[in-house]
Structure formats: C-alpha cells, structure tokens
Amino acid sequence: MISRILVLAFALLPRLHAEIVDRIAITVGRQVITELQLDEELRVTALLNHQPIARDIEARRAAADRLVEQLLVKHEMELSDYPLPDADDIEKYLQQVQADFGSEARLDQAFTAYDLSENTLRDHLALQLTTLRFIELRFRPNEGVSETDIQNYYQREIATWRANHPGGTPPALVASRESVRKMLVDARTDEVLNTWLEESRKQLNIIYVDKSLQ
Numbered sequence: 001m002i003s004r005i006l007v008l009a010f011a012l013l014p015r016l017h018a019e020i021v022d023r024i025a026i027t028v029g030r031q032v033i034t035e036l037q038l039d040e041e042l043r044v045t046a047l048l049n050h051q052p053i054a055r056d057i058e059a060r061r062a063a064a065d066r067l068v069e070q071l072l073v074k075h076e077m078e079l080s081d082y083p084l085p086d087a088d089d090i091e092k093y094l095q096q097v098q099a100d101f102g103s104e105a106r107l108d109q110a111f112t113a114y115d116l117s118e119n120t121l122r123d124h125l126a127l128q129l130t131t132l133r134f135i136e137l138r139f140r141p142n143e144g145v146s147e148t149d150i151q152n153y154y155q156r157e158i159a160t161w162r163a164n165h166p167g168g169t170p171p172a173l174v175a176s177r178e179s180v181r182k183m184l185v186d187a188r189t190d191e192v193l194n195t196w197l198e199e200s201r202k203q204l205n206i207i208y209v210d211k212s213l214q
Helices: 002-020 035-049 057-079 087-101 104-113 118-138 147-164 173-203
Strands: 024-028 031-034 206-208
Touching: 024 035, 024 057, 031 035, 031 057, 035 057, 035 118, 057 118, 057 173, 087 104, 087 118, 118 173, 147 173
Parallel strands: none
Antiparallel strands: 024 031, 024 206
C-alpha cells in the first residue's frame, strides 16, 4: 500500500512542478516580466478597485502596459537622480488603502480572498508611488496654463452643458476655475508623458513572448 502511495506521489510531482514554473511574458531590455508577475498585477488591481479578478485579454494587456511603463520609469530613474519614496511614504499609502477598506481586519480578509500579502501590496504601492513621483517631477508643468486657456476651455464646456441642460444655470467660472486648471494641467501632463513613453519604447528592445499581450 505504501509503495502504491509513493508511486502516485512521484507521478504527481512533474505535474505540480509544471504548475509553479514561471514563464517570461515580456522582455524590456535586459529586464523581464513574467506570467506570475502579470497575474499578481491583476490581483492587486482587483483588490485596490474592490472588484473581481479579471483575467480577460483586455485586462491582461492593460496590466502588461502598466508593468512595461513601470520598468521604463525604473530604467530612467536609474539613469537620473530622482528621489525614491521612502518607507514613511509607502506606509501612508498603505494606510490610505486600509482606510478605504474600513479596517485592518477587512484588508486582511481581502489579502486572503485575492491570494496576496501585505508585503506584496507594499511592493506594488512603492512602484506606483515611484511612477507618480517621476511623472510629477519630470512632466507636470508648473506653468503654462493661462487665464485665456481656462476661459476657452470653460466656454467650450459650458456650451455643451447648456445643450444638455436647456434652461438651466451653469456653474460659474469663479467656482470652476481651479478644477478647469487642474484638468488642463493633467491633460498636458498626459500628452507629454505619452510622448516620452512612446520614445522610450523605441529605445529599449521590448519583446512580447506572449504575443496575446501586444
């Protein structure tokens, strides 16, 4: 009987080993993104958004894009002198996530449900903070949004608002100025960032081993 159990156990070993072997999904220069890293990104994203884990092709491609962009940022920060988030920054970010779940106990329950750990979440939050800090320091314009820009944008939006709300009173410019300015800054930041990402992708040899992620 024991010999039969041992034979069965050894017969299962190759199958179990095959299930935990990681595979390279994407190479970015000399760095790699593996299938397990990709799945982890999907699970962390689902946890942070309080949503079921999505593993369809659209979700996988979006996760792959985020991981590629993080490696591009990491590569650039290694070449330049950009400050990295410290432990206190990451702890504050983690506390925000915990507050979003309502309590530490509920976050712990989410870790179990999504098969994640606090250390894994910390690592992902650190990467997110690094990317956000890089974007803030490198691309966000401190100047360049003029009063004319704000008024022109406001007038375009108000025209649309009036078309959808005939007879209504639109929000005044004085109350909307700061939100309009922020939207314009965000739009210009995204434009410059996307241009940089496009150029950076050309400079590094990015190979999609998993062709479905392209």
